[in-house]
Amino acid sequence: MAEFRGLGFDPVPGSADAVAETARRYATTSTRLEDIRSPGAIPEWAGRSAQALAARAERAATDLAATREALRAAAGVLEDWAGTLVANRRRAEDLDRRATAARQALTTAHDDVERAETEAQFSPATEPNLTAARARLTARQDDLDRVLAEARDLERAHRTETTRVAERLRALGDGAPLPQPPGFAEVTTHLETFSAVGRELGGTVARTPKAPVTPPPGAVGAFAAALGGR
Secondary structure (H helix, E strand, O other), X not given: OOOOOOOOOOOOOOOHHHHHHHHHHHHHHHHHHOOOOOOOOOOHHHOHHHHHHHHHHHHHHHHHHHHHHHHHHHHHHHHHHHHHHHHHXXXXXXXXXXXXXXXXXXXXXXXXXXXXXXXXXXXXXXXXHHHHHHHXXXXXXXXXHHHHHHHHHHHHHHHHHHHHHHHHHHHHHOOOOOOOOOOOHHHHHHHOOOOHHHHHHHHHHHOOOOOOOOXXXXXXXXXXXXXXXX
């Protein structure tokens, strides 16, 4: 992960690779859920217990269908977000290079001013050189300020897009309350400390209907990797 030493801050937090991997896992899980079928009608001679069990399995199959569609939709949202992360990071890296160059030029301009001030103390005729050096220093500071302002604009745009993605993920869950099925406790703990996208991402997946669905192997690790991005 880039440190953005030139800018002094990361304007685009997030890991595109982790988000893309999470999207892939969601898409794969959604496809696997298609293989789960309802047991079908149970003949009357099988008894009332078998009929009740079949009815419950039918409801579970319906709930799984809703979960499958939510996972597929979430995968699409995350794929788009991963692409946005890549583009924003490239922009941030370009700004960081410009900021690094601007800081180096500013340091040089500072040194020039100090030399010019020393020369002017012993030779008043060099006063114009000091004036010019100070003007260059002001110009170099303006250059750096412009780059940093662009980075802040990018940071605000990135944050706005993060909120938009979170809202899209939230809409997939229709505001349903979060259950506490086995396997989601660790995810919920991570969600409390990471980004808004992470919280809504966990909420979307955790909003399983009546029948909880256990996440696939490695899903919790993908969550933890994708949420904060720092």
